[in-house]
Amino acid sequence: EFDEESRKPTFNFKSYMLQRAESVNQALDAAVSLRDPITIHEAMRYSLLAGGKRVRPVLCLAACELVGGSESMAMPAACAVEMIHTMSLIHDDLPCMDNDDLRRGKPTNHKVFGEDVAVLAGDALLAFAFEHISLSTVGVSPARIVRAVGELAKSIGSEGLVAGQVVDIDSEGLSDVGLEQLEYIHLHKTAALLECSVVLGSILGGGSDSEIEKLRTFARYIGLLFQVVDDILDVTKSSQELGKTAGKDLVADKVTYPKLLGIEKSREFAEKLNKDAKEQLAGFDPEKAAPLIALANYIAYRQN
């Protein structure tokens, strides 16, 4: 599924993703060990190690290497963004939120461990993301690590991820949600953490301010792209294909790009975002930029 659309014959995206996801999985497994109290750590690991494509951590690692850093400099940050992503899914799935029973093809966290443990496991993953990046990042100046911590915090709080979720909840069932508000939701709910993943990688890898900002813009485009494609998949694919409940946006009466623009125009919009994203990479070494270009294509053309 990964090699579709990969551009350069010299770059094998499928094996790149598999190898990268494997290192991320190993790092996550090692980072969140089974400790007392066992149940909380089991719940954390249940969702964190449930598979998933590890798009965010891989973006983080790829951005780090693009600006001249090594994998080890960004691995704790890569794990941290995946912990945050997982935490937001656990809380999002709760009955008082989206009330989802299925996630990545498995029962959701609260279905297995109960709502109380699910809330705590999410909180613990959030806290651990900050502990991990602060304590375990090596080979990077403390000033850059502090900057990365600030960036992560800003991306996931009330100016970022949470803001998107709040406006999303407010928009449910409303008939007059426009493109601007939809874009606000996605830029915060989805793009913020993707952007953060790329920015963290470029900060920790030693990128210059102008490199970091170019990559930030790149990530913002692919973040929005990610959501447009998600919306399209939600109406065109089955639950089994997606590994999560399909059509739930329709059931929840959520506004989506297909609903506002139609499927065709949504696809065109996705094409444009992909193109705009890649333009940001024009000034970088093409060989080192290959993984990010392929990731953008993957996000644009993925089937689940």
Added chain:
Amino acid sequence: SSSPSISAQSSSLKFDLKTYWTTLIADMNQKLHEAIPIRYPEQIYQSMRYSVLADGAKRASPVMCVATCELFGGNRLAAFPTACALEMVHAASLIHDDLPCMDDDPSRRGQPSNHTIYGDDMAILAGDALFPLGFQHIVSNTPSNLVPEPRLLRVITEIAQTVGSTGMAAGQFLDLEGGPEAVEFAQEKKFGEMSQCSAVCGGLLGGAEDDELDRLRRYGRAVGVLYRVVDDILEEKMKGGDDGDGEGKKKGFSYVKMYGVEKAMEVAEQLKTKAKQELDGFEKYGDGVVPLYSFVDYAVDRGFSVS
């Protein structure tokens, strides 16, 4: 080594803790008010502000953090952002603890709890936003000329561990799960952790050495647990010793319920002694140690009301 300790304890009598504390409460309330401005989407900021700026908040963590920072000659400006962060992450924990799926507490400090006003979904999100806001606040507002970055990273690590899976989240989990061995540990986690973290963070920001941080860690934990044990004793005495079915306001474990008043008073005495012992040797820093002694005495005698 007992004579400097005695002199510090006697100047503790002259030290006006109430003024020290109430002045810091006013400072903290102002800083927290500025730290959480209302923006779009407004309801999340209102929900965050509702809990962080609740009337009657004692700001015990900030006071502890500022005092331990100043003990080592640190500028309190170095401690304020972390002091704010401690209140933010603590509020986040409490908001989540009160949820129907957790302790199911409709009120907190005599006010409706966060989810009662804003709904369960917003309460979840307000907590999820307050945790990172704490870290963001430290990074953005700590004067870089006062605190070197490696120290700042240790502060962030300390706070993350305090609220995380082996800290307060563990305490809450064990409290929910119950069981005879879990309860005491749960109380330590829930009530010793914040105080311990506040003391250690202040020390880190003030430039304390590692062995001094270890002392502050034990001191802070003892003070936090002491405060709670005395709370339980006072509540029991207010009930007039009727320890039958008259269920107290607090849910969960209480030292008094577990061991009776006599034993709880013994535990309190031990904690008081232990906390003060940990301060031995800090006299070399001068009068800065006096507030730390006074916190121990206050935890026991509650000489005044700060809220």
